[in-house]
Every structure is written in C-alpha cells, then in structure tokens.
Amino acid sequence: AQRVTQPEKLLSVFKGAPVELKCNYSYSGSPELFWYVQYSRQRLQLLLRHISRESIKGFTADLNKGETSFHLKKPFAQEEDSAMYYCALRGTGGSEKLVFGKGTKLTVNP
C-alpha cells in the first residue's frame, strides 16, 4: 500500500529563514515522489518531482530511499511562499494513482 506522511500540519517561519517541510513515505516498490503547492483558494500546482532533480522557486527536495523521505527545503523563505504544500507518491508498478499526504500549511511572516 502507498502511504505519505507529512507530520506537520502547520509550519510558521520568518522571512529569510530556512524552511524544511517533512515528508515520509511507505511503498514497497520504487516510488515516484512529487511536491504540489496550493496558494490560497487556487488549484494545486506541481512544484517538484524527484526525477527532475531541479530547483523551482528556490525549493529543492532529495529522495532518500534509506530514510524513505522526500523533504522539501528552501534556504531563505519569502512571504509569497505562504501556501499549502502537499507531498505525493505514485507507484511505478503499473498503478497510476497519486496518493497525497495531508499537507502542511506554511506561513512566512514578515
């Protein structure tokens, strides 16, 4: 079974501070991991996927198979980063469904 855990429902930091949103997963095969962001009352947008190994809006995430984690990091948070962040997993064994964590609401204070 696929499971994604985001242990923090809420995270608050000050502008310019580093931020890390945690994500742990459970999956018996080789997963594909994503981070989606949802700004206030907008659609979910893809932020990162692990196979791309890119940095978007200053965010990075590294897949750690040993720790089964895919934490999202940014060295210097900006106020416009305030949003809901969802970690998601898709199996690579033929199932195309994307399973989401419950999300972390990030607030960046001025």
Next chain:
Amino acid sequence: DAGVIQSPRHEVTEMGQEVTLRCKPISGHDYLFWYRQTMMRGLELLIYFNNNVPIDDSGMPEDRFSAKMPNASFSTLKIQPSEPRDSAVYFCASSSWTGGYNSPLHFGNGTRLTVT
C-alpha cells in the same frame, strides 16, 4: 491549452438534492482523476479513468457517488442524494502516458460544494 476545466466553481445545494460536477481534461491526456479535499482528510482520490474506462473506484465513499467518462473530453461526478458531509472541494486532474513516460497530474480549479 486552457488546462483542466471544471464547472461549476461553486455549488450550493440542499440536502437530498442531486449534484453533478463536470470536468474537461487537457486534450490528449488519457488519465482522469477525481479528488475530494477536506480539512479533516486532506486530498482523497475518489476514482480514476484510463482511456475513459474506470480503473480504480475504491475511494468512492458510497453508492450515492457515481462517476462517468462518456468520451475523452468530458467526465462527471454525481452525488445523489447529497448530504451535508459531502461538503468539500472536488478537484479533477488529468495526465498522460506517452512513450513510457508518465506526466505529472494537472489539476483543475476545483468545485467548492456546500450542502446545507
């Protein structure tokens, strides 16, 4: 491309009424997903289709919920009869499988359903 289009954006209805939510996926995408978002449960996958065929409907809460995809450019999610606990934001998403590569999901703006 206009992206995934959902209608209506907002729906307010009374308990017991039938509700129909609509979705137009991105042209060329062969997977379509319906998700429900609530504060308590986050994003839950209700059902998904591949080439208009339902593949996994294990997330559909109960028989009051049904989904159809009559063609590649249209899907509906119907709730009959609706109940207050169905109040949520319902998202539609689509993706494509091309040449062994599976694209990320692209989401619509969602339908905010309120059942009174």
